[in-house]
Amino acid sequence: MTITGEIRSSKRRSGPPRLKITSLEVLCGILVLALLFQSKLVDLLDVPKLRTASTVFVAICVQAMPFLVLGVLISGAIAAFVPASALRRLLPTRTALAVPVAGVAGVALPGCECASVPVARRLMQQGVAPAVALTFLLAAPAVNPIVLVATAVAFNDTPIMVVARFVGSLLTAMVMGWLWVRFGKMEWIAERALARLGDHDGSSKWTVFAESARHDLVDAGGFLVLGGLFAATFKTFVPVAWMQTLGGQVVLGVIVMAFLAVILALCSEADAFVAVAFSALPLLPRLVFLVVGPAVDVKLIALQAGAFGRAFAFRFAPATFVVAILCGVVTGVVLL
């Protein structure tokens, strides 16, 4: 050990004289241990519930990664190729007016919620008002064409659900934006979220693009996995069989479906198919499920805590939850 340390330190003039344990060594250690105890690990997980949980966990991660990658690529592209002045020119100067514009602009991001978090953070870094970026964050996963088509396929008996979902989600996003204009405080958002990346003097735009995308991916990836862990645990260990007994109780149904949307953390492209399955419930609670899901769920809370800080997530997520339920109910009562 000391010999290796001496060799390394002699190579690096300024290096410390002893071998420092860095994350690199820790990583190698973990990998070696995991390989050595592989069969033990497999045996340990050979319980039906744990097997199901691990499959669901991998499924959520695998399913979400492409959309996270899409999000960080867009985010990197904004950092490298879209000057802050261009964004300012594009949006109305009054924040209250820019909020609905951002909501409708969500139509253009064809992905689920994992893609919109890095994009929203990048928009803030580029000087877009937080209220506007947050509206985009909430609207994009729910109102884009892919999600609407999936909803139409799932609810082909009741096409009004597509309209209701679009209106309910857009309303949620805009109300949250306006609430932020009125009550939001900048200090809730972690400094690191708004810190511009270091000056890229001398490096090409493509380097900025790749470095920004890589940085965002490493930053958000861990939180996505954390969200996947929570969702897989809830999905496997919270029994849903008793949902059948809710029957016609609309108020209870709304509350239960709202919480279910949070803990199941389904991709917004798939949640309509799950909502169809709760056929014992009336349409209203199922609409609430579709409006709450893309706006707030455990995976999204983890991603938001990572991107904007815990102080932000613990205020924003509960507020969104309440607003989404109200908007879902109002839309449902009017349209359904």
Next chain:
Amino acid sequence: MRRETQNILLVLLGGALLKISFSGLYLRYVQKGLLPLLIAAGTIMIVLALFAIIRDIRRGQAVSEAGSDSDSGHDHSHSHSSRSTWLMLLPVLAVFLISPPALGGDVVSSSADTNQTQRSRNLLGNLPSGDVIPLSMTEFVTRTAWDESGTLDGRRVKLTGFLTRADGNTFVARLAISCCAADARPLKVRLTGDVPSLPDEQWVEVSGKVVPKSANEKNSWVPSFTVESSTSVAEPVEPYES
């Protein structure tokens, strides 16, 4: 976490995505159409990491402490967020070491609305002719539950699924997904007649006839099926219907 470690994690995670894509194991976790996206995502992760590694080597500071340009300016916060980056190792280990199996009977027995998802599906056309018609569970359940004309009555069909048992009944079951395994919903058919005495979770092909009008609201639209013959088969490459 150091930049090099982050890059290695990215390469590992991208590699895990490519591994399940090319080995076909991705079908245990997500729906078929996601394949191009998975390959693209895995490749992009690896390319981004390699780009950073090559750039570091070129700049002659492979052992950059917190000095690289993407980290400068907010070292403190970075050390905070870097702890979560370790979690990216979990899916890597899960894929390479454990390789979790496709969902099975556990999900079927703990799910809420058996067979109800199919209510709104409308794909009824004419059945193909032939002695034994292979049908997907989705189509079989839809036809028995929602087709008043009884197109299936008297026809001999073949179903593929795995066995599960509950309350003294034997079912052949299959899961359908629309995006990933997290949204799996079960399809069940109750077996009567020559019920195979194979263990739970064994994949089988059963041939036989539907018991007319056996699916109703009371039994959650689970039809009964009179088995005439059955064979055990290996788990299909595509374990879920979509």
